[in-house]
Amino acid sequence: MTGEHDILEQVRKALRSDPRIRPTAGPIRLSFAPDGALAMEGEVDRLAGKKLALEAAARVPGVTGIVDRLRVRPATPMGDGAIRDAVRDALLEEIVLADCTLRVRTKDGIETVREPPDPHGEIVISVEDGVVTLDGEVAGLGQKRMAGVLAWWVPGSRDVVNGLGVNPPDVDSDEAITDAVRQVLEKDPLLAAESIAVTTHRGVVTLEGFVPSEDQRHMAEDDAWAVFGVDGVVNRLEVRP
Template sequence: MDTVDSLLTTVREALAREPRLDLGRYPIRLWWEWNDLGMAGDLPDVASKKLALERAAAVPGVAHIIDQLHVIPDRRLPDGAVLEHVCRDLLAEPALQPFTLRSRGGDEVRTWRDAGGEARGAIEVRVEDGVVTLDGDVTGLGHKRLAGVLAWWVPGVRDVVNGLGVSPREQDNDGEMADGVRLVLEKDPLVSTESVSISSRSGVVTLTGAVGSDAAREAAERDAWCVWGVDRVENQLVVSAR
């Protein structure tokens, strides 16, 4: 067996050891392209996608990954409908008002909000085959993370490529990550963060405390997985009757 075949076998074995991946039902195709590992497949949720990437990236010899893993949406929508929904949600978010908002569909560019001379940056949205791409610049990692999660929440979205830059450059750290997750959870009407604690360490977010229902517990974990930079979520929330 040559080096490439051996490496692909090791990656497959690593994926098979992840209990949250059902490779029988949701297979992942692997290939080696130059010095990059390719991964493609349709997975049931964001958690499965990120866990697959994390497991593969931890294999010695894997330096770069060509990510073609997508999430199966609850329902498929035309790209135009997804684009419209994403832009309307970004437009309605008060924290993103300082940024000019544009969408690009083919050769057509539409300005949804022109922040004028007071603009602190710009967000451009594209959608292709259910994959949302965010480009431009914002002024904080919290804005970048919030925009990405708002896109993930839109029906029909298969993936979010968050290419937003942060200007001026901001150093990411565990505190920033925890703050970003809290901001997102506070935006979800299903989740009350009053009794929820959030900690982060090297891309692993831990949720502790209490929520009012199983649905809230699941929503909090799902939201955390959608945050840019989160590689793993440890959900230690308990359901407390009120």
């Protein structure tokens, strides 16, 4: 038990040492699951804070696995039904997903929202306690990434579990991640992305350039973290009003 106590103290120290990890409902709660994995539970203010908290904990010696129960404070509180409908509408409007069958899971079962004549993939949307889960299978990583980002952009989303399979299997690369992040930054209607440069090395995305406000600096970082396959984000953006 002493070993577990020491590990928990080291994780708490790591979480406190990064000012970008900002819990919003008390300290992040830590415990060990029966299988020995570290369980992390609580709420943070941004997607970047969630990812950084998980990274900080994973670097502590003795942490062999993590049960992620961290949630992001919603920009706008929404009920599960409203979140589900908003995700549904966002996916329906996205041209990249136009050939995918869309279904939603409700209390009454699974409802089909769209079924193209010649579908290439299927996405099933469900929401519980603000957590959006995407199940099914799509035809490429580009579709998987875009569906996940659109789910994160719904202001009531507290977490997104992107369980979409890719068939046929799609080989990932730094170049593909860079292209995906650029596309997401340019697509974000709240972000002025024309002066942002994106590079990727071994899954770590670096953002450089200029944005007009600190809020947009944070927004660009969160957008990059929302892209499936991104293992880290280095934010070198400068604010130039």
